[in-house]
Amino acid sequence: MFEGITEGLTNAFSAFRGSGKITEANIRDGMKQVRTALLEADVAFDVAQDFVKQVTEQAIGAEVLKSLRPDQQIVGIVNQCLIDLMAGDHQLAIKRDGITVIMMCGLQGSGKTTTCGKLAKMLKEDGKSPFLVAADLQRPAAIEQLKVIGDQVGCPVYHEDPAKSDPVQVCRNGVKQAKASGATVVILDTAGRLGIDDELMKELQRIDNRVAPDTCLFVCDAMTGQDAVNSARAFNEALELDGVILTKLDGDTRGGAALSVKAVTGVPIKYVGVGEQLDRLEQFHPDRMAGRILG
Ligand code: GDP
Numbered sequence: 001m002f003e004g005i006t007e008g009l010t011n012a013f014s015a016f017r018g019s020g021k022i023t024e025a026n027i028r029d030g031m032k033q034v035r036t037a038l039l040e041a042d043v044a045f046d047v048a049q050d051f052v053k054q055v056t057e058q059a060i061g062a063e064v065l066k067s068l069r070p071d072q073q074i075v076g077i078v079n080q081c082l083i084d085l086m087a088g089d090h091q092l093a094i095k096r097d098g099i100t101v102i103m104m105c106g107l108q109g110s111g112k113t114t115t116c117g118k119l120a121k122m123l124k125e126d127g128k129s130p131f132l133v134a135a136d137l138q139r140p141a142a143i144e145q146l147k148v149i150g151d152q153v154g155c156p157v158y159h160e161d162p163a164k165s166d167p168v169q170v171c172r173n174g175v176k177q178a179k180a181s182g183a184t185v186v187i188l189d190t191a192g193r194l195g196i197d198d199e200l201m202k203e204l205q206r207i208d209n210r211v212a213p214d215t216c217l218f219v220c221d222a223m224t225g226q227d228a229v230n231s232a233r234a235f236n237e238a239l240e241l242d243g244v245i246l247t248k249l250d251g252d253t254r255g256g257a258a259l260s261v262k263a264v265t266g267v268p269i270k271y272v273g274v275g276e277q278l279d280r281l282e283q284f285h286p287d288r289m290a291g292r293i294l295g
Contacts, residue, residue, distance in 0.1 A: 008037025042225035042256025088268025117149030133174030
């Protein structure tokens with residue numbers, strides 16, 4: 001994971017090795033390489049620029065620490081700036097009493113349905129009673145897929161005949177049934193499309209308005225880099241997202257989406273998907289992600 005950016009940053013830090021202290025000349029040299037490493041990892045241009053500016057300001061103002069070599073000191077500053085870049089509210093808010101409704105949205109193939117199952121499993125293991133609602137009536141196999149996942153997790157799945165229903169109705173009926181069955185968290189698996197289109201956004205806005213979910217999470221594929229960030233921005237404009245779940249971080253991802261999405265959209269990452277299996281969902285920790293990026 002993140003081999004390219006890790007190698008690029010490591011090379012940048014070597015600009016500081018061997019010198020007695022941090023100087024403006026080696027900062028300039030090192031930061032050029034940091035920017036290149038970020039851009040090659042598909043970090044959004046403005047985010048890379050701001051990041052380098054932050055690190056530069058802190059490096060220039062940094063006190064010379066006798067206990068640390070200059071390159072170690074720069075690694076520390078970069079680490080903290082990476083954490084700050086991704087920091088936000090990473091907890092999923094679940095009500096103490098009553099039912100919490102979570103709307104999951106995302107483009108087709110992003111891993112949304114799988115992530116609904118992963119989240120249900122995690123919540124169940126945390127003592128909650130999750131309930132899944134199959135509101136993706138666009139992708140023919142989605143309802144069946146969610147039923148299979150629900151069976152694996154041991155979680156009820158509400159579904160209707162896609163030919164006779166509409167997604168808003170499915171969500172409303174699903175929430176009603178979840179309440180009646182004593183569930184504490186409802187997860188709505190909504191439809192995706194291959195790209196962002198008006199029809200999809202209108203459908204999601206109708207669900208958002210009529211069902212009033214407590215939380216809206218956007219699932220996106222980390223391997224798609226800046227496209228993931230751009231679609232997060234479009235969904236956030238339409239739906240006011242509460243969080244992002246980045247999937248496929250176990251794949252050949254360069255790190256750009258993880259580093260840019262919070263800075264570009266203001267929406268924090270809540271979880272990351274790190275494999276196809278239902279137990280491969282992790283709570284997002286910016287310090288751990290920074291650690292993985294720095295290698
Ligand atoms: P949806 O169309 O957004 O509902 O996507 P699916 O849930 O059907 O997932 C699409 C593909 O991505 C499936 O093959 C999943 O197994 C795979 N997938 C989902 N999450 C992850 C992940 O975190 N890592 C990997 N490697 N594959 C994932």
